[in-house]
Amino acid sequence: MTTDTTAALRARVTEQFPALQADLEALVRIPSVSAAAFDQQHVAASAAATAQLLRDAGLPDVQILSAPRPDGTPGAPAVVARRPAPEGAPTVLLYAHHDVQPPGDPATWDTDPFEPTQVGERLFGRGAADDKAGIVAHLGALRALGLPDGADLPVGVTVFLEGEEESGSPSFRAFLETYRDLLAADVIVVADSTNWKVGVPALTTSLRGLVDGEIELRVLDHAVHSGMFGGAVLDAVTLMSRLVATFHDDAGDVAIEGLVTAPEPEVDYDEAAFRADSSLLDGVALAGTGTLSGRLWSKPALSVIGMDVTSVAEASNTIAPRCTAKISLRLAPGQDPAAADAALAAHVAKHAPFGVQAAWRSGEQGKPFLAPGDTAAMRAARAAFTEAWGTAPVDVGVGGSIPFIADLLEVFPDAAILVTGVEDPDSRAHGANESVHLGELQNVVLAEALLLTKVGEGL
Ligand SMILES: [Zn+2]
Numbered sequence: 279m280t281t282d283t284t285a286a287l288r289a290r291v292t293e294q295f296p297a298l299q300a301d302l303e304a305l306v307r308i309p310s311v312s313a314a315a316f317d318q319q320h321v322a323a324s325a326a327a328t329a330q331l332l333r334d335a336g337l338p339d340v341q342i343l344s345a346p347r348p349d350g351t352p353g354a355p356a357v358v359a360r361r362p363a364p365e366g367a368p369t370v371l372l373y374a375h376h377d378v379q380p381p382g383d384p385a386t387w388d389t390d391p392f393e394p395t396q397v398g399e400r401l402f403g404r405g406a407a408d409d410k411a412g413i414v415a416h417l418g419a420l421r422a423l424g425l426p427d428g429a430d431l432p433v434g435v436t437v438f439l440e441g442e443e444e445s446g447s448p449s450f451r452a453f454l455e456t457y458r459d460l461l462a463a464d465v466i467v468v469a470d471s472t473n474w475k476v477g478v479p480a481l482t483t484s485l486r487g488l489v490d491g492e493i494e495l496r497v498l499d500h501a502v503h504s505g506m507f508g509g510a511v512l513d514a515v516t517l518m519s520r521l522v523a524t525f526h527d528d529a530g531d532v533a534i535e536g537l538v539t540a541p542e543p544e545v546d547y548d549e550a551a552f553r554a555d556s557s558l559l560d561g562v563a564l565a566g567t568g569t570l571s572g573r574l575w576s577k578p579a580l581s582v583i584g585m586d587v588t589s590v591a592e593a594s595n596t597i598a599p600r601c602t603a604k605i606s607l608r609l610a611p612g613q614d615p616a617a618a619d620a621a622l623a624a625h626v627a628k629h630a631p632f633g634v635q636a637a638w639r640s641g642e643q644g645k646p647f648l649a650p651g652d653t654a655a656m657r658a659a660r661a662a663f664t665e666a667w668g669t670a671p672v673d674v675g676v677g678g679s680i681p682f683i684a685d686l687l688e689v690f691p692d693a694a695i696l697v698t699g700v701e702d703p704d705s706r707a708h709g710a711n712e713s714v715h716l717g718e719l720q721n722v723v724l725a726e727a728l729l730l731t732k733v734g735e736g737l
Pocket of ligand 1: 409443470
């Protein structure tokens with residue numbers, strides 16, 4: 279890659295960006311919320327709109343496809359657009375999703391969530407970052423490389439835009455298996471994560487996995503008078519509290535035996551910024567030990583996310599006979615979810631206080647992601663990021679989960695997976711006032727165009 283090519287590409291990205299921003303704004307105006315309670319015609323409309331953008335961009339083979347969900351109902355429409363590889367060249371799969379999270383209470387937004395609004399260098403709107411910016415990043419890279427004429431595109435390209443990522447990708451695995459031949463690629467770029475901060479790009483090299491489930495604790499056959507029996511029998515809520523308290527040690531680290539911890543990350547969060555972002559109240563100490571980024575990316579985290587107890591309004595002077603708690607356990611990269619689930623079950627059995635009946639009912643399981651050490655595709659991506667930003671990228675983890683990445687790795691074990699992103703710490707994906715930084719989006723477009731060029735030159 280010569281400096282000339284980089285400068286020429288950068289000039290083209292800059293020149294083409296106003297049209298790309300207009301395309302992003304048009305997509306944000308489509309309220310493509312995939313959650314079941316919302317009108318799914320908008321998801322169909324965003325599939326149609328993105329398909330048209332890809333057709334106009336010169337991809338000759340554009341289809342809107344779906345696969346069945348596990349319950350047999352059809353999955354949301356996905357868009358698959360292809361341009362075959364030149365003879366002997368590799369193929370790159372470019373992933374993003376065209377559905378969005380529900381907007382939440384409009385009163386918490388400063389602007390209309392579905393009316394894109396530019397304020398300074400940021401464009402606000404639901405999906406402006408997550409993940410309609412990912413769609414236009416792919417589109418912009420293809421345009422910068424000369425599509426629709428296509429003269430400069432050195433690789434085969436398959437654009438895959440999912441329509442139900444924000445609803446947990448229920449048909450994703452079936453989709454991959456049904457359209458395996460259509461989607462097969464040498465390199466997969468998942469543009470649905472984040473950069474480190476404005477001005478500093480990042481490759482996402484780890485994601486936590488997830489296990490959840492319920493503890494059902496039973497102490498009495500039925501509720502009894504707290505005066506007649508209290509003192510010799512503890513209520514189910516107290517006993518559940520004692521059990522739940524054993525999940526963490528005094529420092530706040532997860533204390534379940536046998537769980538994996540991954541190595542410490544290379545970058546760390548600023549504690550003051552973390553406190554502000556998390557809205558932690560004054561005087562509350564942080565939980566856990568080690569670096570802040572390590573606690574968020576490299577260690578397990580356990581939260582009680584629900585509990586069935588008598589409400590305060592309905593409370594009476596009785597000893598509660600049973601209590602159910604829902605537990606969510608984030609898994610460190612490298613952790614097998616089934617082993618974590620077994621460790622949780624063993625912990626509950628071992629620590630159930632006073633011999634109460636405490637049963638663990640397993641729920642969802644999602645695998646974590648840990649990028650292989652240092653692949654040729656990762657080196658190409660790092661070089662492309664460095665040229666685009668003028669700053670080398672850092673490796674970041676994400677404390678949340680993208681379980682479909684594990685599916686991609688399983689269905690395409692030979693593909694190199696790169697998790698890139700358009701977000702930055704102010705993007706507020708899923709929250710009110712979601713936005714994308716337009717200068718960063720230009721860098722993302724340029725970096726992806728450079729990456730495709732480098733992959734075309736051979737890994
Ligand atoms: Zn997303």
